[in-house]
Structures are given as structure tokens and as C-alpha cells.
Amino acid sequence: MLSRSDGKEHRRRPRIFAAMVAAVMAAGLAAGCSSGSSDAGGGSSGGMLRVGVVASTISTLGAYTNVRSQDFYVRNAGMFEPLAHRTKEGPSRWALATGITHNKDNTEWKVKLRPNVKFHDGSPFGADDVIAVFKRLLDKKNALIERNFIDFMDPEGIEKVDDLTVKFTLPKPYGPFEFAVTNRTIIFDRKGSKPEQAIGTGPFKLSKFAPGRETELQRFDGYWGPKPKLDKVKVISFKSVESATNALIGRQIDASSNVLQTSLPTIEKTPGLKVMKSDNVLKVGIYTRVDKPPFNDVRVRQAMQLIINRKLALSNAFDGLGVLANDHPGFGTCLPDVPQRVQNLPQAKKLLADAGKPNLTVDLETPANKPGMLQFVQILAGDAKKIGVTINVKKMELGAYLEKWGERTFYTSYDTRPYMEAVDEQISTDASFNHQHWHDPEFESLANKLYATADAQEQCEIQKKLKKIEYERGASILAASNPVVSVYSSKVHGLEPEFPSGNLYHFTKVTIDH
Numbered sequence: 001m002l003s004r005s006d007g008k009e010h011r012r013r014p015r016i017f018a019a020m021v022a023a024v025m026a027a028g029l030a031a032g033c034s035s036g037s038s039d040a041g042g043g044s045s046g047g048m049l050r051v052g053v054v055a056s057t058i059s060t061l062g063a064y065t066n067v068r069s070q071d072f073y074v075r076n077a078g079m080f081e082p083l084a085h086r087t088k089e090g091p092s093r094w095a096l097a098t099g100i101t102h103n104k105d106n107t108e109w110k111v112k113l114r115p116n117v118k119f120h121d122g123s124p125f126g127a128d129d130v131i132a133v134f135k136r137l138l139d140k141k142n143a144l145i146e147r148n149f150i151d152f153m154d155p156e157g158i159e160k161v162d163d164l165t166v167k168f169t170l171p172k173p174y175g176p177f178e179f180a181v182t183n184r185t186i187i188f189d190r191k192g193s194k195p196e197q198a199i200g201t202g203p204f205k206l207s208k209f210a211p212g213r214e215t216e217l218q219r220f221d222g223y224w225g226p227k228p229k230l231d232k233v234k235v236i237s238f239k240s241v242e243s244a245t246n247a248l249i250g251r252q253i254d255a256s257s258n259v260l261q262t263s264l265p266t267i268e269k270t271p272g273l274k275v276m277k278s279d280n281v282l283k284v285g286i287y288t289r290v291d292k293p294p295f296n297d298v299r300v301r302q303a304m305q306l307i308i309n310r311k312l313a314l315s316n317a318f319d320g321l322g323v324l325a326n327d328h329p330g331f332g333t334c335l336p337d338v339p340q341r342v343q344n345l346p347q348a349k350k351l352l353a354d355a356g357k358p359n360l361t362v363d364l365e366t367p368a369n370k371p372g373m374l375q376f377v378q379i380l381a382g383d384a385k386k387i388g389v390t391i392n393v394k395k396m397e398l399g400a401y402l403e404k405w406g407e408r409t410f411y412t413s414y415d416t417r418p419y420m421e422a423v424d425e426q427i428s429t430d431a432s433f434n435h436q437h438w439h440d441p442e443f444e445s446l447a448n449k450l451y452a453t454a455d456a457q458e459q460c461e462i463q464k465k466l467k468k469i470e471y472e473r474g475a476s477i478l479a480a481s482n483p484v485v486s487v488y489s490s491k492v493h494g495l496e497p498e499f500p501s502g503n504l505y506h507f508t509k510v511t512i513d514h
Contacts, residue, residue, distance in 0.1 A: 038276060038488060038495040047512040048232040049492065051504060052244040052256035054369045055237035057212035057399040062195025063187050064136070064144050066432070067402050069369070070258065070503070073185075074235050075215045077498070077505035079120075080187035080200035083111065083130075084178075088279070088499050092182050096125065096201065100181075106173040106454065111181070113164040117224045119190045120198075120205040127160040132191040134158055140430075148424050148433040149183050152451070175454030179420060184501075203228045203508045212399070213237055228508045239397065241371055248273065248487050254512070255488035255495060257503040261319045261371045264485065272490050277483040278502030280322045281416045283329060284373050286364070286380065286477040289409045291437035294362060298473050299355040305341060306348040307389070308380045310479040317375035322482035328470040329478065330419025331500075334460040336468035349387040361390040366412040367401040371485065373412050380477070406435045416484070416501045419463060423447050426470075438475040 055071035063080050065072065084092035099112045117125040137146045138155045157169035168177070190199040198206040203225065204217035215235040219228045236253055238244040245260040247253045249270060259267070267273050288295035288304070295301055310324050323332070326341055352358055364381070368374035374395060381391040391410075415422065427447045428434040443466060450462045470476070484502030488495055494509035 038274065038493055045229040046231050047514060048234055049230055049507055049510055049512060050234045050236055050253040052236050052238055052247050052253035052258060054241055054244055054258040056402050059211050061198050061209055063189045066143065066145055069398055071215060071235050071237050074505055075217060076187060078204035078217045078233060078507065079198050079202045079206060080189060081202050082182055082184055082187050084182040086182060086184065086499055096188060100178050102177065106175050107170045109168045109177050111166045114224065115164055117201050118222045119201055120220055123190060125201050126163040127166045129188055129191045130166050131158055131160060133188050143432045145433065146186050148428050149180050149421065173452060176420060176451060204233055226508055229511050230507060233507050254492050255486065255504055257484055257486045259371060259485050259487050261321065261485060264319065267487055274488055274490050276486045276488065276495065276497065278497040280481040280483055281331065281500050281502045282414060282482045282484050283325060283478045284370050284376055284414045286377060286412055287436055288475045289436055290475050292409050294357050294360060295409065297355045299351040300357055301475055303348040303351040305477055306344045307383045308477055308479055309343045309383055313376050313379050314480045317372040317379060318480055318482050322480050325478045325481045326471055327474055327476055327478050328467040329415050329417065329422040334463040336464045336471060338468055338471050345387050359388050362410055363392045363394055364410045365394045365396055365408050367396050367398040369398050370414045377412060406432060418500060423450065423466060436475045440469060443469045
């Protein structure tokens with residue numbers, strides 16, 4: 001048996017995962033900015049941290065729902081925990097698990113759980129709770145996003161060995177098992193509890209909830225790990241990035257990862273506010289649904305990728321923060337040998353003419369819920385006009401946008417996932433996961449090989465081939481990779497951007513000057 005556990009481990013994780021996440025893409029920061037974390041000094045115990053998010057008005061409680069905005073992620077990071085937390089350095093930082101072992105052919109895996117963990121209601125956490133969550137995720141009737149990450153499992157192959165050990169017997173070998181089950185959105189609530197109870201094991205427990213407005217969390221004194229120093233965290237929802245930014249400047253909130261980047265020069269000159277930037281983990285993208293016209297024609301998709309002026313998008317929409325991207329998700333490792341795509345309006349016009357769409361008119365829907373998103377689509381629309389293409393940009397309220405998520409033809413979203421997770425979605429045959437309905441036989445064949453091997457070099461070479469296919473005939477416009485920019489009060493200490501999202505999700509180390 002091969003194993004990895006707290007303190008004494010055999011590092012069996014395929015090395016490619018460490019390589020994927022180890023690349024730090026930090027650039028020089030402007031005066032008044034910091035990178036990685038806020039200063040840990042100063043502050044004292046107690047007090048309440050007010051965190052601003054751009055969130056939907058149809059927000060609901062519970063560890064799992066398919067209608068998600070940022071308030072969902074922030075409050076759930078406080079109330080619930082995964083088996084492990086991913087880190088930039090590669091190996092997991094164990095949370096509800098303490099180790100994972102497997103047999104030689106990667107068909108049997110055992111997860112060892114942390115002892116003496118209590119739920120918010122005082123009941124013990126154990127194997128039954130873990131099994132209940134995995135079987136819920138695998139139940140197709142629930143249509144939950146996380147099933148996409150673990151659909152290599154057979155629910156009948158999950159069994160309890162003892163109160164702190166769960167065994168997974170797989171239908172076929174699966175090398176990146178640990179990577180899959182430690183996804184940050186696979187979190188654990190108490191077996192048999194109701195979503196509105198929000199009974200987790202996290203450092204904070206639910207105190208108050210007003211849908212679409214705010215969530216109040218209070219310190220859980222029975223937490224198994226280092227106790228939070230804060231008394232409470234209040235997650236306050238705003239309808240737009242602009243309103244969240246104004247609330248920061250007006251001191252109505254203490255911190256936010258939803259900041260209007262054009263306001264950064266003002267913020268950096270404002271006494272009492274500090275700026276923190278993550279690595280370049282964020283891709284704000286424009287996506288197409290390929291089972292519907294006009295994007296069922298690869299020439300139309302290629303034309304859109306050639307219309308956008310990427311340098312202008314990086315400088316104007318994203319204020320020069322980040323690096324150019326090449327229409328595939330993931331971080332900057334295992335890159336294909338292809339040229340950086342640049343604007344080519346004559347070629348775009350020819351492709352559209354060849355596709356019989358020379359004067360194309362199409363709607364592009366966006367909730368503009370990430371900094372630069374609205375400006376990004378406006379740049380595309382402006383460039384398209386130069387060759388007779390009309391892109392009608394339709395800005396929508398986030399709640400209305402999410403209600404029909406997965407049904408849109410030309411739309412925006414954002415991504416901070418490692419590439420391995422993005423591939424899962426792109427090869428799914430379930431429309432509730434593969435929103436673009438993109439199916440490429442060569443891509444899917446290579447993806448199956450990617451998940452079957454645990455060899456680091458082979459994984460990297462396969463990823464290069466997959467990304468080249470997306471570059472040539474994919475369904476996305478990903479023009480830049482950016483840092484997530486957070487702004488916080490200088491009275492707040494100990495904030496850290498979560499990996500890989502770059503957002504402010506974890507507050508156990510935070511203190512506030514009183």
C-alpha cells in the first residue's frame with residue numbers, strides 16, 4: 001500500500017499536480033499593494049469582520065446547490081470543510097481527512113478521517129457523513145455540479161470500514177483520485193440534516209441569514225482546529241461590483257474581492273485601505289454553446305477568437321493586471337507549442353463569410369459580476385462592428401442570469417480552476433455540467449488517457465495536446481489570466497487569498513484593530 005498522512009507520508013500524488021499549482025505568476029505591484037496575504041501583526045481577539053460580495057438575490061442556504069454566487073462560497077468556506085485544502089506548493093493541507101492510501105493499480109482507495117471532529121450541533125463527524133455526501137453527489141437525480149468531479153466512482157463501491165475510514169472501490173483505475181475528492185466544493189454536512197440548518201464542522205456556524213442580503217456567522221468554539229479570533233463574520237451582498245467598491249471606500253464593509261479595478265488608483269491613495277493581489281488564477285471568459293447556431297460552426301467560433309483585441313482587453317478591461325491567455329482554461333503550465341493568438345479582423349471576416357454569416361447579429365448576455373467583465377464584452381462588440389458584425393451586449397441582474405444558467409448561447413463566466421477540473425466538465429455528456437455542449441472525439445479520447453495515468457510527464461504531454469485542440473477548435477474566448485484583487489481596511493490583519501480561487505474565503509487567522 002502507498003500512503004500519505006499527517007506528518008509521515010509517502011508523497012504519492014502525481015507530480016504534475018504540484019507542477020500545475022506551483023507556478024507563481026506574480027508581477028511587480030503598485031505602491032500600496034501587497035501580494036499573498038495581509039500583514040499578520042496587530043489586531044486583537046473579538047469583533048466582527050464585514051465582507052462584501054456581489055451575490056444573487058435568490059441565494060439559498062445549504063452545502064450544495066447549482067445556483068451559486070459568491071456569498072455561497074464565502075459563507076460555506078466558514079461553515080463547512082473539505083477533506084483537504086489545496087496549496088500552491090502542491091501537497092494537500094489536510095482538513096477532515098488525515099491521509100489517503102491506495103492499492104497498486106489505483107482501483108481501491110481508503111480515506112482516513114480526522115478524529116474528535118464535532119458538528120456545530122455537537123454530534124460527531126465520521127464515515128457515515130462522508131458516505132452520505134458522496135452518494136448524494138453521485139445521485140443523478142440531484143444533478144449537482146460536483147458529480148462531474150467524481151463520476152469515475154460507483155456509489156455501490158463506497159463502504160464504511162470503521163467510524164474513521166471510508167473505502168472506495170472503483171470500476172477502473174483512476175490516478176488522480178486524491179485530486180478529485182479534495183475539490184474545495186466537496187464539503188461535508190451532517191448526515192440527515194436539512195440544508196437550511198447548515199450544520200457543518202467549520203470554524204464558524206450560522207447565526208443569521210437574510211437571502212440576497214447578508215449572512216452572519218459566529219465563532220464555533222467546538223472547532224477541532226485553531227479557534228478563530230473573530231467573534232463574527234458578516235457576509236454582505238451587493239448587486240454590482242460598483243456598489244461593493246463604493247461600500248469599501250465608504251467604510252460600510254471591511255474587505256472584498258469584488259472591486260472595480262478602475263477605482264484602484266483612487267483606492268491606493270485612500271488612507272486606511274490596502275490592496276492585495278493573488279497570483280494570475282482568474283480567467284474572465286466569453287463562452288459559446290456549440291449545439292445551437294451560429295456557434296455550431298467552428299468557423300464562427302474561430303472568428304470571434306480573432307475579433308477580440310487581447311492586448312486592449314488586458315490593458316483596458318483588466319487594467320494591465322495579468323498576462324495574455326490563449327483560449328484554454330487552467331494555469332500557465334504544460335502549455336502547447338502554439339502562437340499567441342492576436343487580433344486578425346480580415347481573417348475573421350473571411351471565416352464568417354465562408355460560414356455564410358457575413359453580417360452576423362448575435363446577443364451576448366452578461367451579469368458583469370466580475371471586474372472587467374462588462375468592459376471585456378464591450379471591447380469585443382466594438383471590434384466586431386469594424387467587420388459588420390453586431391454583438392448586442394445585454395447586461396442582466398445576477399439572479400435572473402443564474403436562473404437560466406446553462407441555457408444561454410453566448411454568455412460570460414469566470415474560471416479559477418486547475419486544468420484537470422476543467423477537463424472533467426468538457427468531456428461530460430451531461431448538459432447540466434457541459435454547458436457549452438462541446439464534444440470533440442479526439443479531446444475526449446485524450447482526456448480518458450489523462451485520467452488513467454499517474455505518470456507526471458505523460459500527464460503534462462497529454463495536457464499540451466488537449467489545450468492545442470481547444471486552441472484550434474474550442475468554444476471559449478479566454479483572452480487574459482488575471483490576479484484576483486482584494487481591498488481591505490488597514491485595521492484588518494491576517495487575510496489570505498484562497499487557493500486556487502484567489503478570493504477572501506478563510507478568516508480563522510484574522511484580527512481587527514479595535
